[in-house]
Amino acid sequence: MNQNSLVPSQPSRPEWDAYLGAITRRLRLAVALKMPDPEAASALAEAFPDVVRGPLDVLAAHPQLSHLPPDLAQDIRSRDGDPDATLITGEDRPAVPVPVAWLLMAARLAATFRSAERFAEMTRAGAVALLRVPEVRDVANASLVIRRALLPEGQLIVRRPDILEHGVDQLVFLCPDTSDGQLSRSTTSQVTEWIAQSLATDRPVLILVPAALRLPETLRAVLPEPVDVRTVDRDILLATLRRSHSATGKIDEGAARSALPSDRALAMLSGVELGAGLREASAREVALRLAALARRNTAHVGQHGINGSGPAADAARRIAADLVDWSRNGLAWQDVTRSLLLYGPPGTGKSWLAKSLAVEADVPLVTGHFGAWQSRGHLGEMLAGMRETFEEAQRKAPCVLFIDEIDSVGSREGGERHNASYRRQVINAFLLELDGIAQVQGVVTVGACNNAAVIDPAVIRPGRFDLHVEVPMPDASGLMLVLRRHLGGEFPEAQLAELARRAVGQSMAELDANIRNLRSVCRSQRRVFSLDDLAQVLQRGHDPDLHWRVAIHECGHALVATALGRNDVTRVALSAAGGETMRTRLPAAGTVQDFDRELTILLAGRAAEVLVLGDPSAGSGGGRESDLAVASTLALSMHTQMGLGWHGPVWSDTSAEVALRDPHIRHKVRTSMEAAQGRARHILAARRLLLEGMARELVQHRELAGPDLEAWLAQVTCDDGTVAAAKEERAPGRNQTNTS
Known part of the structure; x- marks a missing residue:
C-alpha cells in the first residue's frame, strides 16, 4: 500500500476558520475555569496556544503533516477510528471538551461574521443590530456563545433596558427567554416592549430573536435588516468536527466530506437531527449518520409529479412551475402564487396532490396536521407543535408546507361559546404563523380540508391562502391514475379504462385501498390477481x-x-x-x-x-x-x-x-x-x-x-x-x- 494514501490530502480551510479558532479558545477557557481537575493549568495552556504553543498547535496549523507512524495510523483506521484525530497515546478528543452544541453555534456565527472586526461593527457605540436564528432552540446557544466568546472581554451588558446605569458603558443585549424550548406570547410581548424602550436610549443594542418571533410592523419599520445566522453547511460542520471530534485539531477530512450530504440537505436538518448525528464517535461516522437523516428528509413518496386534469391539478401544476422558475430562472417571488387551499370530500386526493406538487417542483415536503398538533396535549404543547412545523418549513425552504385538516382550526364567528377562549388562542397563533411564513421566500403553503365554510374567514383570506380550489370526487381519468399506478403494465389500457369508468363514485383512497386489499386476499389464497376480482368489488352495493x-x-x-x-x-x-x-x-x-x-x-x-x-x-x-x-x-x-x-x-x-x-x-x-x-x-x-x-x-x-x-x-x-x-x-x- 502506498503510505501516502494513509494521509489524505486536506482541502484549504475557510477564511473564517482563524476567527473560529479564537472563539473556541475563549469557550475552552470558560469551560476550563469550571473544571474541578487539579491539572486545570495544563488545560488552560491548551486553551491559550498564543501563550504556550505546543506541538499539537503546529500540527493543527499544518493539516498535511502526519503525526503517527503509518502502521499505527492504518491500525486505527481498520478499527473505524480516525488516525488524523488521534494522539499517539490514543486520545481522540480535546483535553478541554466544549459542548458540541456550543462549538456548532460558534462555527455558524464565525461563518456569519467572518471576523472579529465585522462583529464589533454591530456593537459599536450607538449601533442597533438585529440577529436572527432559524429555530427557537438556537437562541440559548447563540446567546451563550456571543456573551462568552464574541463580545470583548470585560464588556458590560444588561439584559433589559430598565436597569441601565447612568454614565456606564453598557451594551443592551436582548433576547427572549426560551429555556423551555418554546416562545410564549408573553415572552414575545416582553421582548417587543424592551426593544421599544432600548431604541429610546443612546446605548448600543444587540437583539437576538428566532425567526418564529414576529415583531410588529412599527418596530420592523425602524430596525435594521436582520442578519441571519448561517445554517449548517459542510464547511461549518467540518470546522466543528475538527474541534469536537479530535485531539489534534485535525480529522480525516476527505473521508468525512465525501460522506456528508449536500449543503442544502444539511441546512434542512433540525437541531435535534444534527445533535443526534454529532453523537457518533468519529467525523466520518457523524457524516454517515447525517447523510442517512438527510435522505429521509429529501425522500419523496413517489417518483411522479402532477398527473390528471381539472382546476386543482392545473393550479398545482402552475404553482410548481412558478416555484421552479423562481429557484432557477430568477422569477420574482412577489409574482409567485404561494398559497393554495384545497377543499372537498375525504379521499379525493388532496394530500396526494400536495405531495405531487413537491415532487413536480423538486423540493421537500413539510407536513403539519392539526390532529397531530392537538394530540400533543394542552394548549401550550399544541402551539409548540404548530411552531415546530412552521420552523421546519422555513429551514427547508424552498419547500411545500402542507397543512392537513385545516378546518379543525375552527372559527371565532358564530354563537358557539364552548371552548371559545381555546379556539381564539389557536386561531390567533395560527394566523401569526401564516403571516410569518408568508414572508419566507421559497415556501409554498398548501392547506387541505373537507369543509372550507367552517374556517375562520381571517385564516383563508387572500394573502394567507390566495387560491381556493375545490377537489371533487375523481372522474374516470383521475381514477385511471390509481389503476395505472397499481396495475399498469399488467393489463391492457382499454380494460383499465373500462374499470375506471365503473369505479366512478369511489374516492382515490377507496380505490387504492380496494386494490391493495384484493392483492392481499389473492396472496393468501395463493392465486393470481385478476381484473374480475376488482370488478366484483366495484359492483358491490349496486342498487x-x-x-x-x-x-x-x-x-x-x-x-x-x-x-x-x-x-x-x-x-x-x-x-x-x-x-x-x-x-x-x-x-x-x-x-x-x-x-x-x-x-x-x-x-x-x-x-x-x-x-x-x-x-x-x-x-x-x-x-x-x-x-x-x-x-x-x-x-x-x-x-x-x-x-x-x-x-x-x-x-x-x-x-x-x-x-x-x-x-x-x-x-x-x-x-x-x-x-x-x-x-x-x-x-x-x-x-x-x-x-x-x-x-x-x-x-x-x-x-x-x-x-x-x-x-x-x-x-x-x-x-x-x-x-x-x-x-x-x-x-x-x-x-x-x-x-x-
Missing part, C-alpha cells in the same frame, strides 16, 4: 333503483341551473355517497332574483324526484353541506340578514338554530323554500323527456362532463322568465339589492 333516483336528482339540478341562465354546470356524477353536480359559481349582484334563482337550483333535485318518482327521498338532506341545509341557511339569511325578506332592512346575528325556533320565521323560510321547489318542478315538467334521457345516460356512464354533458345541456332552452313570473308575496318597501 339500480337507488342509482336511477340519484341520477334523476342530479340531472334535475343541472337542467334547472341551465334553464335559469346559470351556465356553470361542469360535471354530473354518481358517487358512493349519492351523487354530485359540480358548478363554477358565477358572480351575481345579490338581488332577490339572484337568491330566488339559487334557491330554485338547490331544490331542483328534490323537485325532480317528486316529478318522476312521485315522492322525495332523504337525499336532499343530511349534513351542513346538503341541499336542504344550504337552502335553509340561504332563505333564512334573506329574511334576517340580507335585507331582502319580511324583516326588511333589519339585520340579526341570531344563529340559524335559534332563529328557526321562532314559528313566524320558520314559516317564512318554509314558504320561500316550497315556492322555490315549485318553480323547479314547473321548469322540469316542461323538460321531462330530456330529464329522463339524461338520467339514463348518467346511470350508464356514471358521470357526464365535457362534450357529453354539453350535448345534453345544449338542448335546454333558457327559461329566465320563470322566476320573475312566479313571484312570492313579499313585504312592501323592501330593499331589493344586497349592498353589503
Whole structure:
C-alpha cells in the first residue's frame, strides 16, 4: 500500500476558520475555569496556544503533516477510528471538551461574521443590530456563545433596558427567554416592549430573536435588516468536527466530506437531527449518520409529479412551475402564487396532490396536521407543535408546507361559546404563523380540508391562502391514475379504462385501498390477481333503483341551473355517497332574483324526484353541506340578514338554530323554500323527456362532463322568465339589492 494514501490530502480551510479558532479558545477557557481537575493549568495552556504553543498547535496549523507512524495510523483506521484525530497515546478528543452544541453555534456565527472586526461593527457605540436564528432552540446557544466568546472581554451588558446605569458603558443585549424550548406570547410581548424602550436610549443594542418571533410592523419599520445566522453547511460542520471530534485539531477530512450530504440537505436538518448525528464517535461516522437523516428528509413518496386534469391539478401544476422558475430562472417571488387551499370530500386526493406538487417542483415536503398538533396535549404543547412545523418549513425552504385538516382550526364567528377562549388562542397563533411564513421566500403553503365554510374567514383570506380550489370526487381519468399506478403494465389500457369508468363514485383512497386489499386476499389464497376480482368489488352495493333516483336528482339540478341562465354546470356524477353536480359559481349582484334563482337550483333535485318518482327521498338532506341545509341557511339569511325578506332592512346575528325556533320565521323560510321547489318542478315538467334521457345516460356512464354533458345541456332552452313570473308575496318597501 502506498503510505501516502494513509494521509489524505486536506482541502484549504475557510477564511473564517482563524476567527473560529479564537472563539473556541475563549469557550475552552470558560469551560476550563469550571473544571474541578487539579491539572486545570495544563488545560488552560491548551486553551491559550498564543501563550504556550505546543506541538499539537503546529500540527493543527499544518493539516498535511502526519503525526503517527503509518502502521499505527492504518491500525486505527481498520478499527473505524480516525488516525488524523488521534494522539499517539490514543486520545481522540480535546483535553478541554466544549459542548458540541456550543462549538456548532460558534462555527455558524464565525461563518456569519467572518471576523472579529465585522462583529464589533454591530456593537459599536450607538449601533442597533438585529440577529436572527432559524429555530427557537438556537437562541440559548447563540446567546451563550456571543456573551462568552464574541463580545470583548470585560464588556458590560444588561439584559433589559430598565436597569441601565447612568454614565456606564453598557451594551443592551436582548433576547427572549426560551429555556423551555418554546416562545410564549408573553415572552414575545416582553421582548417587543424592551426593544421599544432600548431604541429610546443612546446605548448600543444587540437583539437576538428566532425567526418564529414576529415583531410588529412599527418596530420592523425602524430596525435594521436582520442578519441571519448561517445554517449548517459542510464547511461549518467540518470546522466543528475538527474541534469536537479530535485531539489534534485535525480529522480525516476527505473521508468525512465525501460522506456528508449536500449543503442544502444539511441546512434542512433540525437541531435535534444534527445533535443526534454529532453523537457518533468519529467525523466520518457523524457524516454517515447525517447523510442517512438527510435522505429521509429529501425522500419523496413517489417518483411522479402532477398527473390528471381539472382546476386543482392545473393550479398545482402552475404553482410548481412558478416555484421552479423562481429557484432557477430568477422569477420574482412577489409574482409567485404561494398559497393554495384545497377543499372537498375525504379521499379525493388532496394530500396526494400536495405531495405531487413537491415532487413536480423538486423540493421537500413539510407536513403539519392539526390532529397531530392537538394530540400533543394542552394548549401550550399544541402551539409548540404548530411552531415546530412552521420552523421546519422555513429551514427547508424552498419547500411545500402542507397543512392537513385545516378546518379543525375552527372559527371565532358564530354563537358557539364552548371552548371559545381555546379556539381564539389557536386561531390567533395560527394566523401569526401564516403571516410569518408568508414572508419566507421559497415556501409554498398548501392547506387541505373537507369543509372550507367552517374556517375562520381571517385564516383563508387572500394573502394567507390566495387560491381556493375545490377537489371533487375523481372522474374516470383521475381514477385511471390509481389503476395505472397499481396495475399498469399488467393489463391492457382499454380494460383499465373500462374499470375506471365503473369505479366512478369511489374516492382515490377507496380505490387504492380496494386494490391493495384484493392483492392481499389473492396472496393468501395463493392465486393470481385478476381484473374480475376488482370488478366484483366495484359492483358491490349496486342498487339500480337507488342509482336511477340519484341520477334523476342530479340531472334535475343541472337542467334547472341551465334553464335559469346559470351556465356553470361542469360535471354530473354518481358517487358512493349519492351523487354530485359540480358548478363554477358565477358572480351575481345579490338581488332577490339572484337568491330566488339559487334557491330554485338547490331544490331542483328534490323537485325532480317528486316529478318522476312521485315522492322525495332523504337525499336532499343530511349534513351542513346538503341541499336542504344550504337552502335553509340561504332563505333564512334573506329574511334576517340580507335585507331582502319580511324583516326588511333589519339585520340579526341570531344563529340559524335559534332563529328557526321562532314559528313566524320558520314559516317564512318554509314558504320561500316550497315556492322555490315549485318553480323547479314547473321548469322540469316542461323538460321531462330530456330529464329522463339524461338520467339514463348518467346511470350508464356514471358521470357526464365535457362534450357529453354539453350535448345534453345544449338542448335546454333558457327559461329566465320563470322566476320573475312566479313571484312570492313579499313585504312592501323592501330593499331589493344586497349592498353589503
